[in-house]
Amino acid sequence: MNKPATSNTATFLGMPPFPVAAREALANSQLRRNLRHATHTIRSKRARVVEELDDWEQLRLAGAAIKDDVLGNLGGYLEQLEESLTRAGATVHWARDAAEANQVVIDIARSHKVDEVVKVKSMVTGEIELNAALEAAGISAWETDLAELIVQLGNDLPSHILVPAIHRNRSEVRDIFLREMGKVGRPAEADLTDEPAQLAGAARRHLREKFLRAKVAVSGANFAVADTGTLVVVESEGNGRMCLTLPEVLISVVGIEKVVPTWTDLEVFLQLLPRSSTGERMNPYTSTWTGVTPGDGPQEVHVVLLDNGRTKVLADEVGRQALRCIRCSACLNVCPVYERVGGHAYGSIYPGPIGAILTPMLRGVGTDEATDALPFASSLCGACYEVCPVLIDIPEVLVHLRGKVVDSHRGGVPGALQAAMTGASWTLRRSSRLALAQRFAGLSGRVLGRRGLIGRMPPPLSRWTDARDAPAPSRESFRAWWARTDGGRSGAGSTAAGSTAAGSPSDTTDEGGEPR
Amino acid sequence: MKVALFVTCLNDTAFPGTGQAVVRLLRRLGVDVDFPSAQTCCGQMHVNSGYVPEAIPVVRTFVDAFKGYDAVVTPSGSCAASVRHQHKIVAQRSGDPALVRGVEALSPRVYELSEFLVDVLGVVNVGAYFPHRVTLHPTCHSSRLLGVGDRPERLLRAVRGITLVELPQAEECCGFGGTFALKNSDVSVAMGSDKARHVRESGAEVLVAGDNSCLMHIGGLLTRERAGIRVMHLAEVLAATEAVE
Numbered sequence: 129m130n131k132p133a134t135s136n137t138a139t140f141l142g143m144p145p146f147p148v149a150a151r152e153a154l155a156n157s158q159l160r161r162n163l164r165h166a167t168h169t170i171r172s173k174r175a176r177v178v179e180e181l182d183d184w185e186q187l188r189l190a191g192a193a194i195k196d197d198v199l200g201n202l203g204g205y206l207e208q209l210e211e212s213l214t215r216a217g218a219t220v221h222w223a224r225d226a227a228e229a230n231q232v233v234i235d236i237a238r239s240h241k242v243d244e245v246v247k248v249k250s251m252v253t254g255e256i257e258l259n260a261a262l263e264a265a266g267i268s269a270w271e272t273d274l275a276e277l278i279v280q281l282g283n284d285l286p287s288h289i290l291v292p293a294i295h296r297n298r299s300e301v302r303d304i305f306l307r308e309m310g311k312v313g314r315p316a317e318a319d320l321t322d323e324p325a326q327l328a329g330a331a332r333r334h335l336r337e338k339f340l341r342a343k344v345a346v347s348g349a350n351f352a353v354a355d356t357g358t359l360v361v362v363e364s365e366g367n368g369r370m371c372l373t374l375p376e377v378l379i380s381v382v383g384i385e386k387v388v389p390t391w392t393d394l395e396v397f398l399q400l401l402p403r404s405s406t407g408e409r410m411n412p413y414t415s416t417w418t419g420v421t422p423g424d425g426p427q428e429v430h431v432v433l434l435d436n437g438r439t440k441v442l443a444d445e446v447g448r449q450a451l452r453c454i455r456c457s458a459c460l461n462v463c464p465v466y467e468r469v470g471g472h473a474y475g476s477i478y479p480g481p482i483g484a485i486l487t488p489m490l491r492g493v494g495t496d497e498a499t500d501a502l503p504f505a506s507s508l509c510g511a512c513y514e515v516c517p518v519l520i521d522i523p524e525v526l527v528h529l530r531g532k533v534v535d536s537h538r539g540g541v542p543g544a545l546q547a548a549m550t551g552a553s554w555t556l557r558r559s560s561r562l563a564l565a566q567r568f569a570g571l572s573g574r575v576l577g578r579r580g581l582i583g584r585m586p587p588p589l590s591r592w593t594d595a596r597d598a599p600a601p602s603r604e605s606f607r608a609w610w611a612r613t614d615g616g617r618s619g620a621g622s623t624a625a626g627s628t629a630a631g632s633p634s635d636t637t638d639e640g641g642e643p644r
Numbered sequence: 645m646k647v648a649l650f651v652t653c654l655n656d657t658a659f660p661g662t663g664q665a666v667v668r669l670l671r672r673l674g675v676d677v678d679f680p681s682a683q684t685c686c687g688q689m690h691v692n693s694g695y696v697p698e699a700i701p702v703v704r705t706f707v708d709a710f711k712g713y714d715a716v717v718t719p720s721g722s723c724a725a726s727v728r729h730q731h732k733i734v735a736q737r738s739g740d741p742a743l744v745r746g747v748e749a750l751s752p753r754v755y756e757l758s759e760f761l762v763d764v765l766g767v768v769n770v771g772a773y774f775p776h777r778v779t780l781h782p783t784c785h786s787s788r789l790l791g792v793g794d795r796p797e798r799l800l801r802a803v804r805g806i807t808l809v810e811l812p813q814a815e816e817c818c819g820f821g822g823t824f825a826l827k828n829s830d831v832s833v834a835m836g837s838d839k840a841r842h843v844r845e846s847g848a849e850v851l852v853a854g855d856n857s858c859l860m861h862i863g864g865l866l867t868r869e870r871a872g873i874r875v876m877h878l879a880e881v882l883a884a885t886e887a888v889e
Binding site: 150468469503504506507509511530531545553555557558559562581591599 | 785
């Protein structure tokens with residue numbers, strides 16, 4: 129009864145690169161409707177509660193400054209945290225990578241001879257694929273967050289940081305519950321409907337059994353307070369509180385960037401996080417624990433401090449700001465790209481804009497095509513930066529990482545884009561070369577452009593013209609016009625057709641919007 | 645004040661009418677704008693595609709072409725933002741202190757058209773006449789990178805005869821994104837199609853923006869859809885008068 133029904137926990141490994149995965153996701157109109165509705169709902173809730181605070185910008189600045197202080201003195205704060213935790217009765221483990229962290233958790237679970245653990249929703253255990261590692265060691269990991277439960281039961285992958293089952297609607301959830309719950313524990317009632325209250329009730333009864341039975345719990349932490357050794361988990365459902373208080377043993381896997389100096393600093397983040405994340409003024413459950421409290425709660429507390437690429441990110445002067453991230457997911461909810469393709473296309477536990485910078489930095493660029501595609505999965509519109517509670521300039525880091533991707537591929541046979549970029553660079557360093565290129569383009573414009581528009585071009589430019597008309601190059605460039613007319617002073621002030629973005633002349637004002 | 649027009653490579657090659665409109669508009673406002681013919685491009689395409697070293701000679705050309713001017717005005721929020729935010733990065737990458745100094749001196753004097761009109765010339769009513777139903781796409785780089793705020797809208801509101809109608813979800817990106825439009829063409833078109841739908845819903849005859857790159861993308865979708873909606877650069881609307889040239 130305790131064994132998972134399937135032996136293959138879903139993984140992001142081996143997923144296709146973003147453009148391919150995105151195309152598949154775009155074809156799923158149900159997914160697009162779900163995502164559109166969900167992201168717009170959270171987006172406007174966030175906007176409302178942020179609007180309420182006069183000092184929001186100061187809070188953002190403070191949040192960024194605290195994190196930058198931590199990152200600039202990380203070694204010192206981590207040693208302080210270890211000392212405080214040890215003093216409070218917790219056991220501190222250091223893990224360089226996913227394998228080390230997973231082994232620590234497996235060893236602790238084995239030392240207590242358990243074959244199952246209950247889990248608090250945590251991004252970092254998704255990052256290290258702890259569930260798969262536990263499963264391989266014969267230990268079942270039960271997700272207890274409602275959305276994580278839906279994802280796990282459906283042998284699915286999370287597609288959002290805050291709402292991992294955002295891609296599922298309630299009738300899909302009902303089907304998953306009916307089909308899967310019985311295989312791993314208490315089954316859902318046969319007359320289950322897709323009413324949210326009924327679905328939540330079924331999950332509650334299914335999970336209650338596991339909460340009351342489990343001897344070991346695994347969590348992450350939103351924050352780790354260095355001077356007291358306090359860990360903090362912020363949540364909405366109360367499942368986290370159950371996991372953090374009922375079992376005998378608690379293991380928390382914590383990224384080393386989660387440390388904050390003091391409780392006073394928490395004040396800033398506990399205002400920034402819920403408003404940015406769920407669009408609430410405060411989240412329903414905030415649990416804090418400091419090592420072991422005799423006779424109350426878990427009597428054996430372990431903390432696994434995880435690097436897994438974070439020190440590599442820290443070494444990147446531009447990219448290190450990504451380590452400020454508090455996993456609120458505001459950037460996902462406002463991202464026009466995420467809204468249309470969802471989280472799976474990013475091929476990582478961290479989707480959306482933050483994932484597009486964090487994943488390549490944690491993994492390292494230049495190793496595989498899927499990772500290298502991520503910094504390009506953005507139109508650089510900047511909506512993410514506008515809402516980020518800790519002022520991560522995501523577009524800046526995206527552009528920076530694009531440079532790193534390109535640099536990692538230099539030296540080999542240049543691809544089409546690299547050849548085009550080199551050619552353009554050569555052309556654009558002298559205006560005479562640009563003028564020459566424009567004369568050729570102008571000639572081709574006469575051949576190609578019917579009424580100033582091109583309807584079809586060969587690959588790779590067909591990627592433009594498959595859905596969009598393209599402007600034909602103007603028969604006379606601006607610089608040619610300027611030279612010919614002395615900047616319009618010599619009388620012939622107007623130009624040939626094909627001069628505006630719509631491909632229609634604009635220098636008369638009485639022309640109607642003629643359909644073409 | 646010596647004022648130069650940075651027309652941008654895209655406008656120079658594909659949309660000269662926009663550059664001509666800026667010239668007409670500025671002359672009407674008493675500014676004798678010059679076109680330094682040594683200019684080429686801001687280099688944004690290279691930087692945003694990851695080719696920063698290739699952008700170095702382009703930025704050098706930019707600085708050389710414009711360093712003698714008090715103000716540089718450009719009909720592109722995106723290119724103005726590139727000059728203001730990216731040229732510094734490119735110059736630093738070059739390791740050439742003279743280029744760094746040149747960029748530091750020049751970048752703050754480069755203005756997007758609506759900034760130049762409102763902030764430098766102090767003009768909101770430019771004396772234009774444009775009797776059409778117009779909606780404005782604010783463009784991401786103008787609004788988020790440059791912070792032009794409501795300047796384009798104020799300029800349009802002062803145009804005689806114009807009917808300015810609201811664009812639903814105006815602040816949302818159109819999906820152009822430079823090489824994003826090719827590298828991730830499916831997502832780009834999905835975003836653009838939603839933008840085009842909002843433009844149709846607005847009831848406007850003309851979609852106006854401060855960047856022909858966005859307009860090329862949205863306009864390309866609108867003409868493919870035979871939507872009967874024209875796209876025009878802000879400069880062309882502001883240059884329009886009752887006189888037919």
